[in-house]
Amino acid sequence: MHTASSTIARRLAAAAPIVVAALALVGCAGASTAGSGSPAEPAPAATDQAVETAAPAEEAQPGVGQVVSSNGWDFTVVSVGAAQEAVGAGALSTPAQGVYVPVTxxxxxxxxxxxxLSSDxxxxxxxxxxExxxxxxxxxxxxxxxxxxxxxxxIALTGPVYFDVPDGTTPTAVTFTGGLFGGETVTVTL
Incomplete structure (x- = not known):
């Protein structure tokens, strides 16, 4: 009896890896058909999906026509004018070192x-x-x-502010700093 039981044990031991491999193949085949149809792509984990949808959208910078506030001031960029070589006319004018860009x-x-309200x-x-x-x-x-x-x-003031810049300069943003000694700076994209 000892011989029969050791023969059975050896046969089971030899068959065990085959059974495990067969079960693994059956499990893989079932997993690949449950996903997107492609056996190379595993299904995304539920936690990955939750993180992707929970991420907040990046906040856009204020733009032209939008009011921004800083230290007791409201500030709105109305428009950006074309570059010009001087401000004023004739004898009552001043030339730019580069060109003047007026920002209303x-x-x-x-x-x-x-x-x-200072030039700074x-x-x-x-x-x-x-800058x-x-x-x-x-x-x-x-x-x-x-x-x-x-x-x-x-008091509300509307009008141009002039900036003397090198010819060819294209402004991409306007900043406004409220407060005499450097309060909060807000940025308006152009």
């Missing part, structure tokens, strides 16, 4: 006290990241330009 904006003092409050940025501040002299030669200085509460 609306600025509103939303605080309860007068605030100072508004800047333009080009595609290379270079250009407003030209204080050019605004003197255009009576529609935003005046720099104290702005009382509730």
């Amino acid at each position: 904006v609306t600025i509103v003092n939303t605080s309860n006290e007068a605030q100072f 409050s508004v800047a333009i940025v080009d595609a290379n990241g270079a 250009y501040s407003a030209d204080t002299v050019a605004g003197v030669y255009d009576d529609t330009a935003i005046p720099l200085g104290d702005v009382n509460p509730g």
Whole structure:
């Protein structure tokens, strides 16, 4: 009897890998037909799908015509004008070192006290990241330009701000910094 049981044990031991391999093949065949029909692509895990749908969309930067706020100011870029070589006319003009790019904006003092609007409050940025501040002299030669200085509460100013930039510069954004000593900077994409 010992011989018969050892023969059976050897046969079972020899057959076991074949049975395991057969079961594995049956399991793989079932898995490949349950998925997308392609045996090389496993079905995505439920947790992967949840992470993909739960990711928030990237917030878009404000654009032309949208109001942004910073430290008691509302700021809106209305338009960007064509580059020009000078501001003013004839003897009452000033030439640019490069070219002037006028950016028409609306600025509103939303605080309860007068605030100072400086040439450092508004800047333009080009595609290379270079930042250009407003030209204080050019605004003197255009009576529609935003005046720099104290702005009382509730006052809204609309007009161009001039930037002296190298010829060929294309602004990609306008920044506005509210507050006399460097408050929050907001960016408007062009």
